[in-house]
Amino acid sequence: MSAPDLELTGPVPSPAHRPLHQELVVTLYGLYGAGGMLPVSALVAMLADLGVDGQAARSTISRLKAKGILRSRKHDGVAGYTLSPDVLDLFRADDQRIFAPERSKPGDPWSLVVFSVPEAERNRRYELKAELTSLGFGFVAAGVAIAPSTVMGQAMGRLAERGLDGYAEYFSGDYLKSGDIRALVPQWWDLGSLDRQYEDFLEDYAGLADYWERRTAGGGPLPASEHRLAFATYVPLLTLWRKFPYRDPNLPLEYLPEGWKAPRAKQAFLTLHRILCDPAATYAGELLDARN
Structure with a gap:
């Protein structure tokens, strides 16, 4: 303009x-x-x-x-x-x-949220995934979300506020497999x-x-x-x-x-x-x- x-x-x-x-x-x-x-x-x-x-x-x-x-x-x-x-x-x-x-910087640890929601509560599964997506998480696989470690504290607080933390477990770790992680990021x-x-x-x-x-x-x-x-x-x-x-x-x-x-x-x-x-x-x- x-x-x-x-x-x-x-x-x-x-x-x-x-x-x-x-x-x-x-x-x-x-x-x-x-x-x-x-x-x-x-x-x-x-x-x-x-x-x-x-x-x-x-x-x-x-x-x-x-x-x-x-x-x-x-x-x-x-x-x-x-x-x-x-x-x-x-x-x-x-x-x-x-x-x-x-x-985040190369070599920094990753945050992982592993979650499982019963089929009878599928609306809560959708809500949980939406909350994680809104915080910048990607998804490595079904029930496994990943993000830089900088956002884990906020994610834990947000899921607790929404009553969703009972479906989730939280981990911090490194990527150990050899290869170019840059090629994997667009998949997540x-x-x-x-x-x-x-x-x-x-x-x-x-x-x-x-x-x-x-x-x-x-x-x-x-x-x-x-x-x-x-x-x-x-x-x-x-x-x-x-x-x-x-x-x-x-x-x-x-x-x-x-x-x-x-x-x-x-x-x-x-x-x-x-x-x-x-x-x-x-x-x-x-x-x-x-x-x-």
């Missing part, structure tokens, strides 16, 4: 990559809810700046309320919602993996799909990172007139990026295909975060002040 397009239409992902409305709401609460309430009018106004019309915004809020993700609350006579504490805690726990993920993880997702991200945001770097080349802050644009760029950016540190197991680069796009995508994200985070927060604060 070119700079003139940005100024005319606002920098949003292509329709194929755009975050779901519900995902945007969770991001807004995680960023600007401060653990408290967002007035309905402020939430609807923020979503409008993200390209979500009023009717769609209210439908999304209703669905999230029905699921227990949003909870009704009034403060000084103003109606609003708070984010479920569990969801808010998960959002805040993302910070380490989003901004400073730990990449769907690296092709993940690389295409990074490519989609770069398609939307690499040009934006260059654009905003040029806009701030002098080192000064963004003018207030661009805070709304910063907000409309930053919220979808973070919403999309939050998924990658979990999908990506952060394997050693030596184990990954040539031309792996994750480092370029991460650089684009960090560039945009550095430039846009504060002005986006300033704009969101102005919307909240106007409705409190």
